[in-house]
Amino acid sequence: EPEVTQTPSHQVTQMGQEVILRCVPISNHLYFYWYRQILGQKVEFLVSFYNNEISEKSEIFDDQFSVERPDGSNFTLKIRSTKLEDSAMYFCASAEENSSPAQYFGPGTRLLVL
Amino acid sequence: QKEVEQDPGPLSVPEGAIVSLNCTYSNSAFQYFMWYRQYSRKGPELLMYTYSSGNKEDGRFTAQVDKSSKYISLFIRDSQPSDSATYLCAMKSSARQLTFGSGTQLTVLP
Numbered sequence: 001e002p003e004v005t006q007t008p009s010h011q012v013t014q015m016g017q018e019v020i021l022r023c024v025p026i027s028n029h030l031y032f033y034w035y036r037q038i039l040g041q042k043v044e045f046l047v048s049f050y051n052n053e054i055s056e057k058s059e060i061f062d063d064q065f066s067v068e069r070p071d072g073s074n075f076t077l078k079i080r081s082t083k084l085e086d087s088a089m090y091f092c093a094s095a096e097e098n099s100s101p102a103q104y105f106g107p108g109t110r111l112l113v114l
Numbered sequence: 115q116k117e118v119e120q121d122p123g124p125l126s127v128p129e130g131a132i133v134s135l136n137c138t139y140s141n142s143a144f145q146y147f148m149w150y151r152q153y154s155r156k157g158p159e160l161l162m163y164t165y166s167s168g169n170k171e172d173g174r175f176t177a178q179v180d181k182s183s184k185y186i187s188l189f190i191r192d193s194q195p196s197d198s199a200t201y202l203c204a205m206k207s208s209a210r211q212l213t214f215g216s217g218t219q220l221t222v223l224p
Contacts (some may be wrong), residue, residue: 045211056210101146101206103159
């Protein structure tokens with residue numbers, strides 16, 4: 001069964017450093033998402049991406065965040081200058097079509113900012 | 115008032131019990147209602163989704179939506195120890211983002 005994959009599984013970084021989280025969505029999906037989950041809190045929406053552009057973003061997704069689909073398979077989230085409060089699990093998700101609510105999540109990247 | 119509210123539990127039941135998990139919401143624009151299962155330190159796994167009000171059954175799982183009451187439920191019949199996980203409700207309007215509840219931690223005791 002096709003699945004969303006994410007790398008790395010864990011990332012430790014120093015405050016102020018840039019990190020890039022990588023995702024490979026399900027191959028025939030067209031809509032891509034990033035969510036995050038701070039330990040003990042809800043899963044929160046960050047951004048959605050379709051046709052090589054951002055379609056929606058939350059208040060969390062400020063100027064230090066960016067997303068990119070650099071090739072036909074990868075989808076990345078970049079955090080330019082990490083802060084302590086960016087420590088969280090970051091989940092990538094993909095969906096086949098706009099009308100379907102079925103978003104399929106990857107296993108996540110655990111980011112720890114020291 | 116939070117958009118989606120979910121009792122965090124924890125909820126412990128004996129094997130074979132019927133489990134009832136619930137969420138309430140305040141946003142009338144929500145049209146799609148989903149249940150995800152999340153094992154510890156893993157990504158959410160989609161169990162099932164429903165559109166608007168009504169029931170949907172998939173094996174041991176039944177999802178119910180009552181839009182008039184803004185209340186959704188997930189029932190698990192013949193619960194198994196492998197069902198032990200955190201169950202997340204999630205909702206979607208015409209926008210693309212999912213809005214999640216805080217999750218209910220379920221333990222099924224053998």
